[in-house]
Amino acid sequence: MVALDQTQVKDGVDQETVDAVREVGGEYKYGWETEIEMEYAPKGVSPDIVRLISEKNEEPEWMTEWRLQAYERWLQKEEPTWAMVNYPKIDFQDIYYYARPKSMEVKPKSLEEVDPKLLATYEKLGIPLREQMILAGVEGAEKAPAEGRKVAVDAVFDSVSIGTTFKEELKAAGVIFCSISEAIRDHPELVKKYLGTVVPVTDNYYATLNSAVFSDGSFVYVPPGVRCPMELSTYFRINAENTGQFERTLIIADKGSYVSYLEGCTAPARDTAQLHAAVVEIIVEEDAEVKYSTVQNWYPGDEDGKGGIYNFVTKRADCRGDRSKVMWTQVETGSAVTWKYPSCILRGEESQGEFYSIAIANNMQQADTGTKMVHLGKNTKSRIVSKGISAGKAQNTYRGLVSMHKKAKDARNYTQCDSLLIGDKCGAHTVPYIEVKNNSARVEHEATTSKVDEDQLFYCRSRGMDEEEAVALVVNGFCKDVLQALPMEFAMEAQQLVAISLEGSVG
């Protein structure tokens, strides 16, 4: 909130308002840390560390083998350099790969047994791990208004999942929602069948590393014909210092099922950068639909670019069945460096992929993000709406691939990417790749880059709004397409995030 502190408060603006604005617009809200006794594996990565992680998770032999093979492949791979991001070389041997609270040594059997300090952490983040409605709700959540809906939460703290809510109720509906380590133990047949089938072990440097050392994450299986009775969500918190977070998420929507999944993430503010390299795999069978929403709010580093999370993530959905559908929605405000391209493989006939993204980069942040739509089946459709907003000295790159294969007869893609520059020290880049191998496919692309339009701002100000209010209004309008696609709970937070990140950033 530098801007506000330096601004002379005008006469007639009451102190309460000024304080309120200072409060919401303050520095990164989630930058505090939880003081808790931790247990670490030794720093660095090696076959022994891989075995140790596997052992901590009480994994069967086949899983340990899978990891070790990934590790061997990782050794042969090189770190990618094609993204438009700059960061100091990461020393992969100077990171802890496993950190868990001591109190988690003996797995708590229920949420009641979880260390109160951990529960308090999530409480403070606004994610209470109690089985209650979000806000005041009533039975029959389906029909209840948005604020009365139930959301089941899996909470991941550093390397381990500390608990999952509403498990019993979900089980009654046939839905499996648990940590991936639990799934490996309790549902090996499902994990064996699907793990690594969307993002192969050797997919890319970070995905390969993740395959070797992932410590926890979420697992979802929705059986045929089931509409998941509530929204599922995983909340990732990095707390420990010098620790990488490598989570793995596997979501399977079987024939004719539906699930909406939300992911949130935060981390303490620290001077040293931290690595987060996740893999998310989604399998969508015939007539099934998955909505995956992310509000990514990792610590972005300070104004000079010190600290922050390096977010190198591989997310991919495989629309295997005919008429299957997946929708990615993301609001990206955090991370020092983001490298992330949630993608859709549209294999089934008439399958659909959608990608809606708002990436806001401020100060020294760098974001290289986008999507890949790979059309393999007939009559497949995809839509991409991406909005990049850069302020301060930030760099924001949209990188997208739309690929129409030979058999993708009559496939359609619509892409719209806009970039908004606030100030003159930031940058926006659009890198669309389009490959069309059949002539019945149609690809439409629109890209615009605009500064916050001076005429729009003047129009607002001539009606009495001050500059900040005017910018927030115009930018919020700009983002609305994307926000509308978000589930209610996140839309509210996202709107706030938009206002906060842009506070005082008009160049």
Added chain:
Amino acid sequence: MLNINNLHVQLEEEDKQILKGVNLTVEPGKVHAIMGPNGSGKSTLSYVLSGKGGYEVTEGSATLDGQDLLEQEAEERAAAGLFLAFQYPVEIPGVGNMTFLRTAVNAQRKARGEDELSAAEFLKEVRAQAKSLKIDAEMLKRPVNVGFSGGEKKRNEILQMAMLQPKMCILDETDSGLDVDAMKLVAEGVNALRSENRGFLVITHYQRLLDHIKPDVVHIMANGRIVKTGGPELALEVENNGYADILAEVG
């Protein structure tokens, strides 16, 4: 109430002078009209008064009720009661017309130290005003000016004016692009706001609007100056004979 004295304005970017000594006083309760050939500086005057960037005042002054306008930010001028109905209203995608109006109304109230209007009060007021301008509810929900027809945009400007209740209203060619019925609606909207402590500056090319909004004073602007001032008959003269005679007369 509005006093413009020897106002000289040039562009910030290039050395081009547009206003070359404008003198004008609008008294409370009065309607002044400005006519003048294209490019004479009418819109520029309205922009400079309301605080748009890109212009540099090299000489002269402009005050509203004795307060120096030119020192203030655009939003301060608005809160002080100045309003401009734009010749070309701007589109703001994604921002609902209603949200925009309410944000504006409350921003001004806040700046004046008044309480914000409650949602219910605001809604009641906006519906009543929209109705008299024949703006339907659907248009209130749409994004500001996006996809509005030319006439709808102009009516929307008058709606904003009615909601903001300014002291000094400047209308820049609000009549252009209006059909006959819409022109009447807009004129009625303006007339409803006429009161003894409110001033109007109506920029127009046509006598037609002035049939409905009777001006007290008519100015002719040419080449960055007010070259002639008279009564309503001056507008009729322009309508009948164009500007040639007047311009020849003043040299």
